[in-house]
Amino acid sequence: MKNKVAYMGVFLALALILSYVESLIPFYFGIPGVKLGLANLIVVIMLYAVGAKEAFAISMLRILLSGFLFGNLFSILYSFAGGILSFLVMWLVKRTGKFHVMSVSICGGITHNIGQILIASVIVETYSIFYYIPVLLIAGLITGMLIGVIAGEVSGRLRPEWFH
């Protein structure tokens, strides 16, 4: 139990560092809202190597803390929408046991963007935002694939019993 608390702290720190690294990279693909989603790497790895409960907890804490550190209230709101929706979808897709990590991560990347668009359309009260959907779908697919490949490699080398 003591071990587990320490490991959760390490994972949270790692996720926060990845958020920070991401905020440093001047990633700009010409479309607002397209990000690499490095912090999602930790969530996918934890989903496979530790457990769903722990992955969800770290994901939510990461969003809250990185929002206060590097973002603002709005970015927290958008991140929560994307984070919760993408976690639910990844968890369900993984639970079917029929898909590879890469597919799970791709579904996560895409639904993360869809979640953000949905909350944005509610906050800004406009439907024109839905015109970004194709771009964000493709972006989610590509970033999800990259994250999925890395997460697959890493989580295959970790053992769940280390963290419990």
Place this chain on the structure above:
Amino acid sequence: MKRRPGKRDLLLIIGLLLVCAVSAAAVYFLQSKNGAYAVVTVDGSEYGRYDLSKEQTIAIRKDGIVTNTLQIIDGHADMTDANCPDKLCVHQKAISKSAESIICLPNKVVVTIEGGVEGNFDSMAR
């Protein structure tokens, strides 16, 4: 855990790519007409409607403070300034086709291009 991506994964990715292609085509067709007006909405209600054929600079005010600056040149509407820290709307390209938009999330400012009455009916019929 599965070691390699299988047939199901391939099908899933192909399916998702198809969805991307279909939605991209739909948006492309909706945005293929030149628009006539730049419609600015703030907090979901219309703020003003500006002729794209007239060169002008519009200061968008909210509670007396200029939050965004919109410039219309050559039939293109471009956000040239914003008071938010990330300035994503300023980085966005100028827009001119109907249904294209520039959105400033922190200030809830939306600039959408609309055609004349005819343009609107065309896009609905598609």
